[in-house]
Amino acid sequence: MADSEITRRNFSKTLAGAAVGMLASAGPLARAVLGANDRIGIGLIGAGGMGQFNLKDFLKTDQVDVVAIADPFVPNLDRGLELTDGKAKGFKDFRAILDNKDIQAVIIATPDHWHAIPMIMACEAGKDVYVEKPLSHTLAEGRKMVQAVAKYNRIVQVGTQQRSGEHFQKAVELVQSGKIGKVTLAKTWIHSNSSPAGMGNPPDTDPPAWLDWDLWLGPAPYHAYNRNRCIGSFRSFWDYSGGTLTDWGVHLLDIVHWAMGVDAPKTVSTFGGKYVLNDNSEIPDTLEVVFEYPASPVSGKEFIVTWSNRHTNTRGPDGHNYGIEFYGTEGTLFLDRDGYTVWPERKPVGGESVMAFGVIKSEGSAQHYPHVVNFLDCVRSRRKPHSDVETTHRSTSAPHVANIAFKLGRKLRWNRDDEQFPNDPEANKFLTKQYRKPWNMI
Ligand SMILES: NC(=O)c1ccc[n+]([C@@H]2O[C@H](COP(=O)([O-])OP(=O)(O)OC[C@H]3O[C@@H](n4cnc5c(N)ncnc54)[C@H](O)[C@@H]3O)[C@@H](O)[C@H]2O)c1
Incomplete structure (x- = not known):
């Protein structure tokens, strides 16, 4: 078991609130190019109602391996892990996901005030991101998210799946x-x-x-x-x-x-x-x-x-x-x-x-399943997804x-x-x- 992997038993002993440096992460980790048949390693941040809904459609594509899930609310973490038949590892702190080299893309389905920080950190760590709507909690946050996607050259799909x-x-x-x-x-x-x-x-x-x-x-x-x-x-x-x-x-x-x-x-x-x-x-x-x-x-x-x-x-x-x-x-x-x-x-x-x-x-x-498929296609092709970050920021x-x-x-x-x-x-x-x-x- 990884150091900070959690179970109900050790949950209260693991410290999630440890101070981190400004957007500290391990730098670009994702593989540069994914082949048409390469499976995509996925991390899920936030395994509540929408996190589980996303997870089901990502799994349905049979193009991904869900490597890890993070959620500070253990009942939802457990529900998410069950959907992967216990194959994924569970953490309460999402930073464990950003450090994992087997993860190329993360899904962020946290409450709105918790979209920007993990998304920017994930981009900095070289991950592509499927982030739920509304993109941001403030206007300034949204612009910084757009800038991070450009700076780290990431593929980001926002969960406005009607597109x-x-x-x-x-x-x-x-x-x-x-x-x-x-x-x-x-x-x-x-x-x-x-x-x-x-x-x-x-x-x-x-x-x-x-x-x-x-x-x-x-x-x-x-x-x-x-x-x-x-x-x-x-x-x-x-x-x-x-x-x-x-x-x-x-x-x-x-x-x-x-x-x-x-x-x-x-x-x-x-x-x-x-x-x-x-x-x-x-x-x-x-x-x-x-x-x-x-x-x-x-x-x-x-x-x-x-x-x-x-x-x-x-x-x-x-x-x-x-x-x-x-x-x-x-x-x-x-x-x-x-x-x-x-x-x-x-x-x-x-x-x-x-x-x-x-x-x-x-x-x-x-709407939702084709949106997930469009994201995975874009992770491979490096094309702009249907709900790109600038459009959705607007x-x-x-x-x-x-x-x-x-x-x-x-x-x-x-x-x-x-x-x-x-x-x-x-x-x-x-x-x-x-x-x-x-x-x-x-
Ligand atoms: N695309 C859509 O149609 C659609 C539909 C529903 C919800 N959403 C969006 O999805 C997001 C989540 O909504 P929900 O209804 O699933 O809420 P929810 O409360 O059911 O789930 C949110 C989960 O995030 C977890 N969480 C909180 N802080 C976290 C952190 N730091 N790291 C990891 N996990 C953390 C919570 O414990 C909870 O399990 C919202 O932004 C919402 O707008 C989108």
Whole structure:
């Protein structure tokens, strides 16, 4: 057993919080070129819900050997190890994975506040990376991640897997072909209803014995353990996430950016609050965002994008609780993971009201598995993956900018070139955050 490999028995004795040097690692370790038939050694960092989902699809390709898994929450670590039939080694500290020469690529499926540091360290250690969305926890962090990928010449796929879905690709082509005319508005939304109790108000307690809470918190400010702050529900706390807006907004806004050929809004206005839920979550239960975008190369026109999320009522446009809808001068396109529908506009022609084309419908298509396969293909070919880091940094930036407008309670202007709020030092303070030692390395 490697020094720091862990089991339930020795868990509490292994020290995860030992100070490390600034992004200290063993330097580029990955093999330079992988042949078409070479298996790819994989390390998984974060074996919770999405880590296990990723692991299953990576294993399904039969192109990989899962060499090691790291997670400071032992029940999830155990579940991940079980998926490998006990073949992988388990650690609570992800640095053990970065030092392993048999690992060419890592999957990072930690909470959002724990994406940037392991991703940058993995790039520095010569690993390729499949990192979950939202790419970053702050705008500055995202830019540093982009820079690390370029500096260490790594292949990085971000977990915005809708880009690998055939029906998403076709829907984007339809918008770009002009079928629905000039799009002046795109709506994005997701709704649920957990009112009024939400996730409740459990008290702060000591962390369970099978969790290294200090390592789970990592760069986040110290806070006493609270069940709601941790596994799965971390998304409701600003220290670990950007709330529903970054959690789902990045998936949906990413497709709008792609279809419209843009990558950043000019302005953003956000309205909302925690009006009804009486749990200990910090994020709004009702949120409305209006983004103004510059002229789209597709339509030649400026346009508006809206984001809407509620945890208090499930009904969205056309009865869909989540989705994307493009409104064009010739038609409307609704799109979600289960398919798309295009409805033509009725237009007056010679005194008659005429539809330019019939309703077009498509079923949904697989997204996650082809996204994993695309990543592994790119690890071999060194081509750019479907969700490359710069593109996804831009899709993640829009929700970050909107969250800052929400926190400040006013409309903001955004300059995508220098990634600053022009002449707005108050807003620019939100571009980054404080990192708790010894993780103050970004
Ligand atoms: N692509 C998608 O559609 C999709 C879907 C769900 C979640 N996600 C993303 O996946 C990430 C994880 O979400 P989840 O729902 O699986 O959360 P989760 O809480 O179920 O799992 C996160 C795991 O990371 C572990 N972890 C925390 N700090 C760690 C560290 N320093 N090193 C290693 N492991 C650590 C936790 O203990 C936990 O087991 C989030 O960023 C989320 O946005 C993406």
